[in-house]
Amino acid sequence: MQALYAQLLVGLINGSFYALLSLGLAVIFGMLNIINFAHGALYMMGAFCAYFLLNIWGIGYWWALLIAPVAVGIFGMVLERTMLKWLAGLDHLYGLLLTFGLALIIQGIFQNYFGSSGLPYAIPDQLRGGTNLGFMFLPIYRGWVVVFSLIVCFATWYLIERTRLGAYLRAATENPTLVRAFGVNVPRMITLTYGLGVGLAALAGVLSAPINQVRPLMGENIIIVVFAVVVIGGMGSIMGSIITGFALGVIEGLTKYFYPEASNTVVFVLMVLVLLVKPTGLTGRAA
Amino acid sequence: MKRRKFATLLLGTALSLSAGLAFAQDKVVKIGSLSDQSGLYADLGGPGSTLAAQMAVEDSGLTAKGWKIDIIAGDHQNKPDIGVNIARHWFDVDKVDVIVDVPNSGVALAVSNLVKEKNGILLDSGAGTSDLTNAQCTPNTIHWTYDTYTLAHGTGTALTKSGGNTWFFLTADYAFGAALERDTTAAVQAAGGKVLGGVKAPLSTADFSSFLLQAQACKAKIIGLANAGADTTNSIKQAAEFGITTSGQKLAALLLFITDVHSLGLKTAQGLNFTETFYWDLNDGTRAFAKRFQERAKNHSMPTMVHAGVYSSLLHYFKALDALGGNPHDGAKVVAKMKEMPTDDPLFGKGSIEPNGRTLHPAYLFEVKSPAESKGPWDYYKLVSTISADDAFTPLAKSTCPLLKK
Numbered sequence: 001m002q003a004l005y006a007q008l009l010v011g012l013i014n015g016s017f018y019a020l021l022s023l024g025l026a027v028i029f030g031m032l033n034i035i036n037f038a039h040g041a042l043y044m045m046g047a048f049c050a051y052f053l054l055n056i057w058g059i060g061y062w063w064a065l066l067i068a069p070v071a072v073g074i075f076g077m078v079l080e081r082t083m084l085k086w087l088a089g090l091d092h093l094y095g096l097l098l099t100f101g102l103a104l105i106i107q108g109i110f111q112n113y114f115g116s117s118g119l120p121y122a123i124p125d126q127l128r129g130g131t132n133l134g135f136m137f138l139p140i141y142r143g144w145v146v147v148f149s150l151i152v153c154f155a156t157w158y159l160i161e162r163t164r165l166g167a168y169l170r171a172a173t174e175n176p177t178l179v180r181a182f183g184v185n186v187p188r189m190i191t192l193t194y195g196l197g198v199g200l201a202a203l204a205g206v207l208s209a210p211i212n213q214v215r216p217l218m219g220e221n222i223i224i225v226v227f228a229v230v231v232i233g234g235m236g237s238i239m240g241s242i243i244t245g246f247a248l249g250v251i252e253g254l255t256k257y258f259y260p261e262a263s264n265t266v267v268f269v270l271m272v273l274v275l276l277v278k279p280t281g282l283t284g285r286a287a
Numbered sequence: 288m289k290r291r292k293f294a295t296l297l298l299g300t301a302l303s304l305s306a307g308l309a310f311a312q313d314k315v316v317k318i319g320s321l322s323d324q325s326g327l328y329a330d331l332g333g334p335g336s337t338l339a340a341q342m343a344v345e346d347s348g349l350t351a352k353g354w355k356i357d358i359i360a361g362d363h364q365n366k367p368d369i370g371v372n373i374a375r376h377w378f379d380v381d382k383v384d385v386i387v388d389v390p391n392s393g394v395a396l397a398v399s400n401l402v403k404e405k406n407g408i409l410l411d412s413g414a415g416t417s418d419l420t421n422a423q424c425t426p427n428t429i430h431w432t433y434d435t436y437t438l439a440h441g442t443g444t445a446l447t448k449s450g451g452n453t454w455f456f457l458t459a460d461y462a463f464g465a466a467l468e469r470d471t472t473a474a475v476q477a478a479g480g481k482v483l484g485g486v487k488a489p490l491s492t493a494d495f496s497s498f499l500l501q502a503q504a505c506k507a508k509i510i511g512l513a514n515a516g517a518d519t520t521n522s523i524k525q526a527a528e529f530g531i532t533t534s535g536q537k538l539a540a541l542l543l544f545i546t547d548v549h550s551l552g553l554k555t556a557q558g559l560n561f562t563e564t565f566y567w568d569l570n571d572g573t574r575a576f577a578k579r580f581q582e583r584a585k586n587h588s589m590p591t592m593v594h595a596g597v598y599s600s601l602l603h604y605f606k607a608l609d610a611l612g613g614n615p616h617d618g619a620k621v622v623a624k625m626k627e628m629p630t631d632d633p634l635f636g637k638g639s640i641e642p643n644g645r646t647l648h649p650a651y652l653f654e655v656k657s658p659a660e661s662k663g664p665w666d667y668y669k670l671v672s673t674i675s676a677d678d679a680f681t682p683l684a685k686s687t688c689p690l691l692k693k
Contacts, residue, residue, distance in 0.1 A: 003504050010496045108325075115586050116329040117517060120552035123528065130530055136500060139528045211528065212493055213520050213550060217326065221491055256497035261460055263497075264489040 015249020040219025046205025234281025441562025572633025
């Protein structure tokens, strides 16, 4: 039983990465209608950004949490302005192919320079060590990841669903012409939204740098799982992707305990089931 | 008149036939370096193996003797079907004579079968499974560098004898992990230890904490990591994070390469015991090779034992070709010649190849230095003990290779 609690907690930790990443995807899909396959590569860039900040300029983890998402977010906005912008109004497939190609190029460039085994990034001193919870040893850093990503997730949800800015955004997706008529600069808003989604991916990258090795391919596998999360939660649904992210982390954790061989596939089995029963996802509305 | 025409025709046929025979043995060689060029094993094999092959060609001196030797590289992406397709294309279209490297035991076993069918040659340096020279041995495959038996009997036996008599395995869920767990279990039990449990993790898992918690709950003294590459570095890093190493359990990284240690950093990796058959700082021969390799390698990394194995196996292959006076393009024939000749090169020293295709040379038990002990980048290993060639590899009497039953 104790082991089960531990697995639930570990699942929750992994779930927070899924939630952060799927949240970024949901924001981008919901507002821009782009299926952003470059998300995994941008997540990796966030981790590398933290590594560069530390090893080139001696800037530590805490500043990296702020600087890396901004830097990678700006990179994302450049991508949006120079490439994705031209795909507005076209079929989803074009955006998917473009971002998938971008992901391959970005990963290839990083792999060419940094190899595949990865680079070390240490846990910041303030978050070292752990506490014994009785049923498991919880590293402080992992606890921090859960708390921090919960805060970020709900802040993003609040921004989009409850503020005036969020209302503009949602209106702009529904009817861009009308919103423009009210004097809102819609293209700029779309660029900033893409930057926000990308920044969330980079933030997840910084959070994961001390846990996993900083590797060019770190986003390659996780992005597939995260897409499944987004599909299960309902494409474009903010709250759906947050909840599904955490829930799937827990389900995956339990699978690792009961039948570890299936832990890589359980998410996709769930995805198939959800698609069969409720094709719009758990919280999605019919198109 | 008619008879003379017949005679001319006969002469012509005979001449062209003899010309054909002369062409069968030529001085053209094509090498295929088949590896994981972009995935989790790319640093321990990958482009470095192609470079090692290139260096072997240059150092063999055969080009000066009029040989024409080409190298092509392929990416099997750790998928047996892709590996076999590349190899098939190489044999059928590119006329490749010998395939080198091939990390990932699953791919290696599949390619080895194809190589036998095509009568080519497989000089495997990257794969671990000892099945390549046991149940699945072929007259066309030579297994260089190391295998799961070496790792099991190096690290497994040493740790069990020094008090780590209870084990829990964290195993990569494919051919290599299964073979390594099997061989290590045998070694641990032979040394008087017990295996308490294990868990199979899918290849390329990012987060090992669930598995590590199971290992922690099991209370075994040693957690054996029967995995490789990024899987190993992630498990080591996360084990430190979950306080496993500080709470008295010890990690046994059964397969660790110098690129893994470099990637982990000494702070995390220090004190790990593991077995390898090559380290760049062993002697003058290895240092000289490593220096030349590092200058030309992408990222300027030191050669792993897999790279060293590619170099050394090809040098031996070239010696056999030289002794044969030409390339007969007959895999089994060249491999038989290679098995006849003793091996001798600056990286692995003197050795031999067993009839089942296993190369024998010493192996070494290393310990990772602490940051204070290390004099600089890549100065990572301390030699703990040398394992003689006889102890490092499956004794011929125990080999289950069908080739031995004649």
